[in-house]
Amino acid sequence: EAGVTQFPSHSVIEKGQTVTLRCDPISGHDNLYWYRRVMGKEIKFLLHFVKESKQDESGMPNNRFLAERTGGTYSTLKVQPAELEDSGVYFCASSQRLSSGNTIYFGEGSWLTVV
Amino acid sequence: GIQVEQSPPDLILQEGANSTLRCNFSDSVNNLQWFHQNPWGQLINLFYIPSGTKQNGRLSATTVATERYSLLYISSSQTTDSGVYFCAALTNYKLSFGAGTTVTVRA
Numbered sequence: 001e002a003g004v005t006q007f008p009s010h011s012v013i014e015k016g017q018t019v020t021l022r023c024d025p026i027s028g029h030d031n032l033y034w035y036r037r038v039m040g041k042e043i044k045f046l047l048h049f050v051k052e053s054k055q056d057e058s059g060m061p062n063n064r065f066l067a068e069r070t071g072g073t074y075s076t077l078k079v080q081p082a083e084l085e086d087s088g089v090y091f092c093a094s095s096q097r098l099s100s101g102n103t104i105y106f107g108e109g110s111w112l113t114v115v
Numbered sequence: 116g117i118q119v120e121q122s123p124p125d126l127i128l129q130e131g132a133n134s135t136l137r138c139n140f141s142d143s144v145n146n147l148q149w150f151h152q153n154p155w156g157q158l159i160n161l162f163y164i165p166s167g168t169k170q171n172g173r174l175s176a177t178t179v180a181t182e183r184y185s186l187l188y189i190s191s192s193q194t195t196d197s198g199v200y201f202c203a204a205l206t207n208y209k210l211s212f213g214a215g216t217t218v219t220v221r222a
Contacts, residue, residue: 031208043201043212056209091158095208104148104210106158 002026004107006092012113018080021110023092025074031095032075033104034067038088046090049075082114117142119204121213128192128220136187136216138202146205147178147185152215153198161187161200192220 005024013019025032034046046065047057051072060067064083069075079086089109095102118141128134138147149161162169162176164185169176173192178185189196197220203210 033208033210035210035212042214043203043210045209045211048208089156093210103160103163104205105160106150108155108157111156 004092004094004105006090006107006110008110009108010111010113012115013082015084015114016081018078019082019112021077021079021090021092021112023075023077023107025092025094026096026105029094029096029105030072031097031104032069033093033095034075034077035091035093035106036088037091038085043091046077079112082112084114087112087114117144117204117206117211119202119211119213121200121202121216123216124214126216126218128189128196128218130192130194130220130222132192132220133188133190134192134218136189136200136202136218138185138187138213140183140185140202140204140211142183142206144180144204144206147180148203148205148210149176149185149187150201150203151196151198152201153195158201189218192218194220194222196220 007022032049037043045059048055049069066078091109093106095104120139146165151159164178166180175188199215203212
Protein backbone atom coordinates (compact mmCIF):
# COMPACT_ATOMS: atom_id res chain seq x y z
CA GLU A 1 0.00 0.00 0.00
CA ALA A 2 1.36 3.40 -0.98
CA GLY A 3 1.94 5.90 1.78
CA VAL A 4 1.23 9.62 1.77
CA THR A 5 2.99 11.10 -1.23
CA GLN A 6 3.93 14.72 -1.73
CA PHE A 7 5.14 16.68 -4.73
CA PRO A 8 7.47 18.42 -5.30
CA SER A 9 9.99 17.16 -2.78
CA HIS A 10 12.00 20.36 -3.12
CA SER A 11 11.18 23.75 -4.55
CA VAL A 12 13.22 26.96 -4.78
CA ILE A 13 11.29 30.07 -5.82
CA GLU A 14 11.78 33.80 -5.71
CA LYS A 15 9.93 36.07 -3.34
CA GLY A 16 6.64 37.06 -4.90
CA GLN A 17 6.25 33.95 -7.01
CA THR A 18 3.60 31.27 -6.58
CA VAL A 19 4.12 27.66 -5.55
CA THR A 20 1.61 24.84 -5.40
CA LEU A 21 2.28 21.78 -3.30
CA ARG A 22 0.39 18.56 -3.85
CA CYS A 23 -0.47 15.76 -1.47
CA ASP A 24 -1.95 12.34 -2.22
CA PRO A 25 -3.18 10.71 0.99
CA ILE A 26 -3.31 7.02 1.66
CA SER A 27 -6.19 5.51 -0.29
CA GLY A 28 -9.36 5.43 1.76
CA HIS A 29 -8.25 8.04 4.27
CA ASP A 30 -10.93 10.70 4.61
CA ASN A 31 -8.86 12.88 6.91
CA LEU A 32 -6.08 14.95 5.40
CA TYR A 33 -3.87 17.41 7.25
CA TRP A 34 -1.24 19.97 6.38
CA TYR A 35 1.55 20.83 8.81
CA ARG A 36 4.70 22.85 8.37
CA ARG A 37 8.05 23.34 10.04
CA VAL A 38 9.72 26.64 9.42
CA MET A 39 13.41 26.93 10.14
CA GLY A 40 14.32 26.07 13.72
CA LYS A 41 10.74 25.94 14.98
CA GLU A 42 8.25 23.25 15.88
CA ILE A 43 6.06 21.44 13.42
CA LYS A 44 2.78 23.35 13.40
CA PHE A 45 -0.71 22.40 12.32
CA LEU A 46 -2.09 24.31 9.34
CA LEU A 47 -5.42 22.75 8.49
CA HIS A 48 -7.55 19.64 8.39
CA PHE A 49 -9.87 18.28 5.70
CA VAL A 50 -12.56 15.67 6.13
CA LYS A 51 -13.12 14.50 2.60
CA GLU A 52 -13.46 17.72 0.60
CA SER A 53 -14.55 19.91 3.51
CA LYS A 54 -12.26 22.10 5.56
CA GLN A 55 -12.79 21.05 9.14
CA ASP A 56 -10.31 23.39 10.73
CA GLU A 57 -8.07 25.94 9.06
CA SER A 58 -7.12 27.79 12.22
CA GLY A 59 -3.41 27.20 11.66
CA MET A 60 -3.21 28.85 8.24
CA PRO A 61 -0.86 31.80 8.74
CA ASN A 62 -2.55 34.32 6.42
CA ASN A 63 -4.57 34.70 3.24
CA ARG A 64 -1.54 34.06 1.03
CA PHE A 65 -2.13 30.37 1.73
CA LEU A 66 -4.94 28.49 0.01
CA ALA A 67 -5.66 24.80 0.45
CA GLU A 68 -8.10 22.77 -1.61
CA ARG A 69 -9.20 19.18 -1.77
CA THR A 70 -11.54 18.88 -4.71
CA GLY A 71 -13.35 15.56 -4.84
CA GLY A 72 -12.00 14.55 -1.47
CA THR A 73 -8.93 12.83 -2.87
CA TYR A 74 -5.68 14.71 -3.33
CA SER A 75 -5.05 18.15 -1.87
CA THR A 76 -3.11 21.19 -2.98
CA LEU A 77 -1.59 23.98 -0.92
CA LYS A 78 -0.88 27.16 -2.82
CA VAL A 79 1.29 29.99 -1.54
CA GLN A 80 0.76 33.23 -3.45
CA PRO A 81 2.75 35.42 -3.30
CA ALA A 82 5.52 33.61 -1.44
CA GLU A 83 7.53 35.47 1.19
CA LEU A 84 10.92 34.66 2.68
CA GLU A 85 9.39 33.54 5.98
CA ASP A 86 7.39 30.85 4.17
CA SER A 87 10.55 28.79 3.74
CA GLY A 88 10.39 25.46 5.50
CA VAL A 89 9.10 21.94 5.19
CA TYR A 90 5.43 21.38 4.45
CA PHE A 91 4.13 18.01 5.59
CA CYS A 92 0.93 16.38 4.54
CA ALA A 93 -0.64 13.64 6.64
CA SER A 94 -3.69 11.43 6.53
CA SER A 95 -5.70 9.19 8.78
CA GLN A 96 -8.63 6.88 8.32
CA ARG A 97 -10.89 8.02 11.12
CA LEU A 98 -10.96 10.71 13.74
CA SER A 99 -11.25 8.35 16.65
CA SER A 100 -8.39 8.26 19.12
CA GLY A 101 -7.42 4.83 17.90
CA ASN A 102 -6.02 6.11 14.65
CA THR A 103 -2.44 6.73 13.69
CA ILE A 104 -1.76 9.79 11.57
CA TYR A 105 0.65 8.99 8.74
CA PHE A 106 2.95 11.64 7.35
CA GLY A 107 4.40 12.15 3.91
CA GLU A 108 8.05 12.89 3.31
CA GLY A 109 7.44 16.61 3.13
CA SER A 110 7.88 19.30 0.52
CA TRP A 111 10.90 21.49 1.19
CA LEU A 112 10.24 25.07 0.15
CA THR A 113 12.97 27.68 -0.11
CA VAL A 114 11.97 31.27 -0.93
CA VAL A 115 14.90 33.46 -2.02
CA GLY B 116 -3.47 24.78 23.35
CA ILE B 117 -1.56 21.87 24.73
CA GLN B 118 2.16 22.36 25.38
CA VAL B 119 4.63 19.61 24.54
CA GLU B 120 8.18 19.73 25.87
CA GLN B 121 10.99 17.41 24.90
CA SER B 122 14.32 16.80 26.56
CA PRO B 123 17.15 16.83 26.01
CA PRO B 124 17.24 19.12 22.96
CA ASP B 125 20.44 17.50 21.71
CA LEU B 126 22.04 14.13 22.33
CA ILE B 127 25.36 12.78 21.10
CA LEU B 128 25.88 9.04 21.42
CA GLN B 129 28.62 6.60 20.69
CA GLU B 130 27.46 3.69 18.59
CA GLY B 131 26.20 0.92 20.83
CA ALA B 132 25.09 3.21 23.65
CA ASN B 133 21.61 3.33 25.14
CA SER B 134 19.57 6.50 25.68
CA THR B 135 16.24 7.81 26.91
CA LEU B 136 14.30 10.71 25.42
CA ARG B 137 11.53 12.37 27.38
CA CYS B 138 8.30 14.08 26.37
CA ASN B 139 6.09 16.01 28.81
CA PHE B 140 2.66 17.27 27.87
CA SER B 141 0.55 19.83 29.67
CA ASP B 142 -2.92 18.32 29.46
CA SER B 143 -4.84 15.12 28.88
CA VAL B 144 -4.45 13.79 25.36
CA ASN B 145 -6.24 11.26 23.17
CA ASN B 146 -2.99 9.80 21.99
CA LEU B 147 0.74 10.30 21.76
CA GLN B 148 2.93 9.56 18.76
CA TRP B 149 6.70 9.39 18.38
CA PHE B 150 8.30 10.25 15.04
CA HIS B 151 11.80 10.07 13.64
CA GLN B 152 12.85 12.61 11.05
CA ASN B 153 15.83 11.10 9.32
CA PRO B 154 18.64 13.15 7.73
CA TRP B 155 16.74 13.06 4.41
CA GLY B 156 13.79 14.85 5.99
CA GLN B 157 11.40 11.92 6.04
CA LEU B 158 9.05 11.88 9.03
CA ILE B 159 8.64 8.26 10.07
CA ASN B 160 6.02 7.18 12.55
CA LEU B 161 7.64 5.12 15.32
CA PHE B 162 4.96 4.55 17.93
CA TYR B 163 1.34 5.26 18.50
CA ILE B 164 1.17 4.98 22.27
CA PRO B 165 -1.63 6.54 24.36
CA SER B 166 -0.54 4.53 27.39
CA GLY B 167 1.56 1.57 28.42
CA THR B 168 4.70 0.25 26.78
CA LYS B 169 5.44 -0.86 23.23
CA GLN B 170 8.57 -2.28 21.67
CA ASN B 171 9.78 -2.34 18.11
CA GLY B 172 13.22 -3.83 17.68
CA ARG B 173 15.80 -1.71 19.49
CA LEU B 174 13.24 1.01 20.21
CA SER B 175 10.63 1.02 22.91
CA ALA B 176 8.27 3.64 24.28
CA THR B 177 6.35 4.10 27.49
CA THR B 178 3.55 6.57 28.12
CA VAL B 179 2.24 7.32 31.60
CA ALA B 180 -0.87 9.26 30.71
CA THR B 181 -1.85 10.02 34.32
CA GLU B 182 1.48 11.76 34.86
CA ARG B 183 1.53 13.31 31.38
CA TYR B 184 4.82 12.05 30.06
CA SER B 185 6.22 9.60 27.58
CA LEU B 186 9.68 8.09 27.19
CA LEU B 187 11.44 6.75 24.12
CA TYR B 188 14.27 4.30 24.67
CA ILE B 189 16.96 3.64 22.10
CA SER B 190 19.11 0.63 22.84
CA SER B 191 22.37 -0.35 21.14
CA SER B 192 22.24 2.81 19.04
CA GLN B 193 23.39 2.76 15.42
CA THR B 194 24.43 5.55 13.11
CA THR B 195 21.15 5.13 11.24
CA ASP B 196 19.35 6.23 14.42
CA SER B 197 20.63 9.77 13.88
CA GLY B 198 18.06 12.45 13.21
CA VAL B 199 15.41 14.40 15.06
CA TYR B 200 12.92 12.60 17.28
CA PHE B 201 9.58 14.30 17.77
CA CYS B 202 6.78 13.47 20.10
CA ALA B 203 3.32 14.78 19.32
CA ALA B 204 0.21 14.84 21.44
CA LEU B 205 -3.14 14.29 19.80
CA THR B 206 -6.13 16.24 21.07
CA ASN B 207 -9.22 15.58 19.01
CA TYR B 208 -7.74 15.46 15.50
CA LYS B 209 -4.84 17.88 15.92
CA LEU B 210 -1.25 16.95 16.71
CA SER B 211 0.84 19.32 18.82
CA PHE B 212 4.53 18.69 18.36
CA GLY B 213 7.44 19.17 20.69
CA ALA B 214 10.56 20.93 19.49
CA GLY B 215 12.35 17.62 19.01
CA THR B 216 15.50 15.95 20.26
CA THR B 217 18.38 15.94 17.78
CA VAL B 218 20.26 12.67 18.11
CA THR B 219 23.70 12.17 16.61
CA VAL B 220 25.18 8.67 16.77
CA ARG B 221 28.90 8.50 16.12
CA ALA B 222 30.64 5.41 14.77
